[in-house]
Amino acid sequence: xxxxxxxxxxxxxxxxxxxxxxxxxxxxxxxxxxxxxxxxxxxxxxxxxxxxxxxxxxxxxxxxxxxxxxxxxxxxxxxxxxxxxxxxxxxxxxxxxxxxxxxxxxxxxxxxxxxxxxxxxxxxxxxxxxxxxxxxxxxxxxxxxxxxxxxxxxxxxxxxxxxxxxxxxxxxxxxxxxxxxxxxxxxxxxxxxxxxxxxxxxxxxxxxxxxxxxxxxxxxxxxxxxxxxxxxxxxxxxxxxxxxxxxxxxxxxxxxxxxxxxxxxxx
Amino acid sequence: xxxxxxxxxxxxxxxxxxxxxxxxxxxxxxxxxxxxxxxxxxxxxxxxxxxxxxxxxxxxxxxxxxxxxxxxxxxxxxxxxxxxxxxxxxxxxxxxxxxxxxxxxxxxxxxxxxxxxxxxxxxxxxxxxxxxxxxxxxxxxxxxxxxxxxxxxxxxxxxxxxxxxxxxxxxxxxxxxxxxxxxxxxxxxxxxxxxxxxxxxxxxxxxxxxxxxxxxxxxxxxxxxxxxxxxxxxxxxxxxxxxxxxxxxxxxxxxxxxxxxxxxxxxxxxxxxxxxxxxxxxxxxxxxxxxxxxxxx
Numbered sequence: 077x078x079x080x081x082x083x084x085x086x087x088x089x090x091x092x093x094x095x096x097x098x099x100x101x102x103x104x105x106x107x108x109x110x111x112x113x114x115x116x117x118x119x120x121x122x123x124x125x126x127x128x129x130x131x132x133x134x135x136x137x138x139x140x141x142x143x144x145x146x147x148x149x150x151x152x153x154x155x156x157x158x159x160x161x162x163x164x165x166x167x168x169x170x171x172x173x174x175x176x177x178x179x180x181x182x183x184x185x186x187x188x189x190x191x192x193x194x195x196x197x198x199x200x201x202x203x204x205x206x207x208x209x210x211x212x213x214x215x216x217x218x219x220x221x222x223x224x225x226x227x228x229x230x231x232x233x234x235x236x237x238x239x240x241x242x243x244x245x246x247x248x249x250x251x252x253x254x255x256x257x258x259x260x261x262x263x264x265x266x267x268x269x270x271x272x273x274x275x276x277x278x279x280x281x282x283x284x285x286x287x288x289x290x291x292x293x294x295x296x297x298x299x300x301x302x303x304x305x306x307x308x309x310x311x312x313x314x315x316x317x318x319x320x321x322x323x324x325x326x327x328x329x330x331x332x333x334x335x336x337x338x339x340x341x342x343x
Numbered sequence: 344x345x346x347x348x349x350x351x352x353x354x355x356x357x358x359x360x361x362x363x364x365x366x367x368x369x370x371x372x373x374x375x376x377x378x379x380x381x382x383x384x385x386x387x388x389x390x391x392x393x394x395x396x397x398x399x400x401x402x403x404x405x406x407x408x409x410x411x412x413x414x415x416x417x418x419x420x421x422x423x424x425x426x427x428x429x430x431x432x433x434x435x436x437x438x439x440x441x442x443x444x445x446x447x448x449x450x451x452x453x454x455x456x457x458x459x460x461x462x463x464x465x466x467x468x469x470x471x472x473x474x475x476x477x478x479x480x481x482x483x484x485x486x487x488x489x490x491x492x493x494x495x496x497x498x499x500x501x502x503x504x505x506x507x508x509x510x511x512x513x514x515x516x517x518x519x520x521x522x523x524x525x526x527x528x529x530x531x532x533x534x535x536x537x538x539x540x541x542x543x544x545x546x547x548x549x550x551x552x553x554x555x556x557x558x559x560x561x562x563x564x565x566x567x568x569x570x571x572x573x574x575x576x577x578x579x580x581x582x583x584x585x586x587x588x589x590x591x592x593x594x595x596x597x598x599x600x601x602x603x604x605x606x607x608x609x610x611x612x613x614x615x616x617x618x619x620x621x622x623x624x625x626x627x628x629x630x631x632x633x634x635x636x637x638x639x640x
Contacts (some may be wrong), residue, residue: 136524159526166520175517176572185514188525193511221572222517241525337609338399 087149089114089245089276090135094144096333097130104130106299107335110137114149114172115268115274119291119307120279122319126298129278131168132249135278136164151247160189160241161242164232167250173223179233180205184241208239213262228259235263245268248279252286284311296320359383361595366597368485369550370495373607376547376559379498381582382505383540384564385611390516393565395433396557397536399456399544402432403553404462412469414490418549425553432458433537441530472485481552483593490549497546501539507534513574513608516538551604558608559585566615567587584614 090112097105105127114116120128133139134146137158160236183205184197191197209217212232222230233250233253238246252260270277273277281287287294287307294307298319303310360366387393406428407421436450448568486494488531514522515529522529547556563584569575592607599606601602620627 081557089568138520138523161526162524164520165523168519172517175575176577177513177517180516183512187520188527191510193527229384237521 082203087114088112088322089116089149089152091147092144093132093147095131095141095146097134097139098142099130102330103127105297105332106333108297108301109144109302110295112276112278113293114276115271116276116293117271118278118285118293118295120278120297121281121284121287121311122293122297122302123322126319128297128324129249131297132164132247132280133166136162136166136247138164138340154264161243162245163238163241164247165238165251166247167253171222171230171234173230176221176223179209179214179220179222179225180220182222182233183209183240186237188241190243196202196331205236205240208236212266214234224308228255231255231263232259237264239266242263242270243275245276246278248277250280250282251340252281252283284316287311298329355598358596359594364374365484365486366593368486368491369593369603371591372483372486372550373504373559373593374586375495376543376550376556377502377585377587377589378583379543379559380547380561381417381567381580382578383536383543384509384560384569384585385517385578385581386564387511387540387561388568389574392447393561396540396544396560399433399437399541399555400557401462401539402429402455402458403426403481403545404549405465406462408462408469412465413592415470422457422493422545422549426459426541428458428462429541433541434534437534437537439532445567447493466524470499480550481549481550481555481604483550483596483607488549494546494550495543496548501543504535504539506549512536551607555604555608558611561632562608562611562615563588566611566618566622567620569624572624579622584611588614594609 088111092108092110095105096103104125108131120131121130134141134314137155143174147153148158150180153162166183180202184201186192187197187201190201206218209215212235214229214232214236215223217229217233222233225233231310251263251267255263263285267277267279275294279291288311291307293305294310295300295304296310296315296319299322302319302322303312303315360370372622384396387395401528403425406424407425408424410417410424432454436447436454439445439450439454440447462581504575511522511527511532513531514527515532519529544553544556544560547559550556551559563581566584567580571580587605588611590609593603595601595610596603596606618626623627
């Protein structure tokens with residue numbers, strides 16, 4: 077409980093107020109209220125179609141809400157602040173793996189805050205890129221093209237880029253999907269290290285065992301909040317059953333939602 | 344004997360360019376166009392936008408027609424009209440792609456067809472068509488110093504702009520989500536790049552005609568892909584192929600009395616077919632006769 081007290085004493089990194097995200101009028105995330113504490117390590121868990129990825133892309137600023145708000149800590153309130161202090165790793169499909177670009181270049185671009193569009197890549201940035209590559213277990217991969225990498229190796233490269241970004245808030249969308257045990261363990265080590273450095277980490281995950289063991293906080297989402305708090309208290313059989321029941325069904329004849337703003341979430 | 348061969352080679356290869364000003368200008372124009380089209384075409388191929396050039400080439404028609412209607416057969420007026428029409432088409436198509444979930448190719452297809460129909464309508468009401476047709480098919484041998492200046496200017500400006508925009512442009516190609524997440528202006532960069540495509544195509548129209556210009560944009564780039572992998576090496580090779588196509592195409596056109604535009608594009612096409620068959624990266628040769636050689640690790 078001591079840990080919890082520390083958590084609550086900490087400031088808020090991201091606060092959601094009555095947030096609704098929708099695709100063509102159908103809610104993917106429905107009246108979500110709650111907060112991610114600064115320095116917390118949170119897993120977002122829920123069935124397919126629960127709105128996990130949608131929420132993450134909204135937190136990264138790539139999708140905007142149709143109702144409610146997302147409030148960031150002061151340093152991240154401006155779009156420029158978020159661009160330099162928030163890192164987002166979407167599901168892998170976003171990258172064109174056939175594009176002929178070298179591993180070292182991909183990782184160096186993590187230093188965008190220093191580089192911007194026009195400044196040249198210094199020897200220092202190159203050295204740091206090699207270091208973070210070694211830290212994710214890719215020694216001697218600098219000159220390789222991303223098209224030559226396996227799925228696991230590419231994910232390691234993207235984690236190395238995240239390390240270069242040196243962000244305060246890190247959003248990961250199913251970061252361990254389709255990885256073998258060793259790669260997943262190595263990259264989980266990187267995530268836990270971020271947590272030790274008091275960065276705020278939010279990850280969409282499916283492996284409940286991993287969440288129970290390593291992630292102190294959990295947001296159980298099924299379009300609406302089912303539960304949000306300490307993982308052990310959130311991931312109960314009853315809560316999980318409730319999350320499963322929420323259907324993915326879109327009803328085109330569903331009536332317009334008219335909930336008053338403050339009565340929104342059940343979390 | 345050596346001397347005879349030397350004289351023959353000179354008369355075949357050098358003297359057409361040395362003796363005639365129009366051939367000299369045509370060569371400089373083709374080399375300039377080829378150099379800029381190399382990297383631009385390569386990026387279009389990498390972005391899977393190989394047909395965008397074609398769409399843009401068709402979209403110049405209403406602009407050229409309006410220029411022709413108001414100013415008659417004035418090359419500057421028709422060029423500026425073409426540029427405005429094509430740039431507008433690219434802009435609108437891009438905006439639609441970004442704001443809606445309409446795919447880029449569908450968006451380009453829609454707008455260039457509208458532009459094309461509008462152009463045909465305008466031309467059919469404008470009287471004399473012969474001169475306009477001449478414009479559409481181009482004449483590399485009628486390039487005056489002014490159009491040469493414009494071609495060289497467009498080519499230089501494009502290469503400079505490419506250098507400046509290289510990093511965000513590459514990032515926008517292979518990981519646009521990341522560029523957005525770090526606050527890069529991906530949409531703007533892409534728009535500027537498409538503007539470059541328009542600029543080069545329009546400047547090349549005067550020499551090669553609207554449809555032939557696309558040939559010098561795309562064929563060297565698709566050929567280079569069978570020889571090298573990296574973006575820079577591919578772009579350089581494509582630029583070389585482009586310049587070479589211009590040179591050989593002009594010679595053939597001069598000696599055989601063929602129209603210059605198709606000659607140049609056919610040489611580029613020949614280079615493409617040769618690369619496809621004998622290139623060093625997944626060419627037909629390597630697919631049909633794979634080598635069992637492989638490394639230990």
